[in-house]
Amino acid sequence: MPAKSTAPNRTATAPGGSVLSQDWQNLTTPLAVAVDIGNSSTIGAANGTHLLIPSALVGANSRTAIPTDQGSALLHYEAGDSVESVGCHWLVGNVAVATAPTSHAKVVDRPDGKLTYALPLVLAQLGLLFPDASEISPAVLVVALPDAKVLAPRMQSVLTGTHLVRVNGRRVTITLNRVDVIEEGRGALLHAVNTGAIDAATVRGATVTVLDLGGGTTLGNAVVRGQFVPESRVVVSQGVYALWQAIAADEAPDMMRSKLLQFGDPTAVARSFERGMVGGGIQYLSTGIDLMPSYHRNLGLWANTTITPTLNALKQWRDESDAILVTGGGAMLPGLIELLQSQPILGGKIRLCPQPRIANALGMAAFGQSQIGG
CATH class of the missing domain: 3.30.420.40 (ATPase, nucleotide binding domain)
Incomplete structure (x- = not known):
């Protein structure tokens, strides 16, 4: 089921020059969403759109001010299947870097950083990618990992389920029933093939x-x-x-x-x-x-x-x-x-590779769409 929007049609320019369409309520086919968690940036992609934020986060609390720029999120995990996350607050993206320039957590800090920080990065990215949605339930979420066959079960256990969160004060229910994990680089290779490179x-x-x-x-x-x-x-x-x-x-x-x-x-x-x-x-x-x-x-x-x-x-x-x-x-x-x-x-x-900075995410989204018949 595609993400539902309660807002009228409009567009917003995202970092890197992409355009985020918020007309999700008119989608009639299942939607695949990709979130490419990189050591430097996390990139969300769906339906030909993308959004890039730093792979950075720092702890926050209920008194933390809501950020205003498009590449930042105040994420509050209110309830859901990640029991250990209930009650947690994070600043994610640009605002994490600005708030704690030398002490924010980064994916690259840990060998298992992509697994450790996957949940807040993915939930924040989805909330920002669909900025007017009250429900986000992609037919498939695609992520990438090294040694995907070995690590896929761990990533799926981290992400799969229903998560009731607030993203910049907006309550969102994010349901991830299917999480496909592919090898790092496969998305870029697919994008190169799709674009004729x-x-x-x-x-x-x-x-x-x-x-x-x-x-x-x-x-x-x-x-x-x-x-x-x-x-x-x-x-x-x-x-x-x-x-x-x-x-x-x-x-x-x-x-x-x-x-x-x-x-x-x-x-x-x-x-x-x-x-x-x-x-x-x-x-x-x-x-x-x-x-x-x-x-x-x-x-x-x-x-x-x-x-x-x-x-x-x-x-x-x-x-x-x-x-x-x-x-x-x-x-x-x-x-x-x-x-x-x-x-x-x-x-x-x-x-x-065409669009090299976002190619992996675009290819991952295309892969996901091909798996659900879109």
Whole structure:
């Protein structure tokens, strides 16, 4: 049963430029929803829409103010099948980072972070993705995990059931009767096939390497004749954030340490790149300092400590691959794809996944919809 809305038709612009349709009450087919819990961001996707929030949370209480920005939630678990969560309050997303910049809980902090923090992240994401719904009951919720076959029962036990919550003061009943768990990276691969970036016949009949450049980690997987190879999985515990840290700490005369007499803020560096070019460069906040010279100095060094070890660990499959699919937010780094394509060892194998930052979530939602006949 699709989520029910009590509001008239309208749209709202979400971070990243997506549009959230709130006309859910007119859906006549079962709805699949995906929530991609990443080490850096959690992305919800359904019916062609998406919303991205930081994978961050911090404890709250009944007196905590309700946040107002679209990427934030005050979540109160009032009742439901997660008995240990009854009475708990969390701030989730942007507001968690703003409220406790150095002490908020992050998925990347724990090896089992995706399981430990799944319930509040998923419930908050669903409440934000359907901002007018009083009932949310997707036909299937799709999530992704490493070693999905082994970990699926644990994730399903965490999420399955009925959860009565308040999201930013709004009471919502969220019912999750079916939770499908798929391998990390399968959604991005499916999205690449659906958008024509990789031919379906290549995936079915050959070897493809999936390189996921996340904020906190760099992941690699081999897919042989359409099947993920569990023993191929590689995790390097360093992602794009390490590049922002290197730029923030650059001591060159043209950078913050010299001009402002203090190191830069890596998060502010990231925001500066998200804003894009201003006057031919990437400006750090409103200082007029151009970050691009430092970016060019550090990009290759960063790639050598993240991408190179990942692909080297995958050498057995990398050398046999017909394609290396690059996805995740790091795939959008200026000049990175060109840098990878220039490496003789990679030949002409590099393929950029369309919409790389949200590709996994979009593909997961498409997978879920295909499973329920939508």
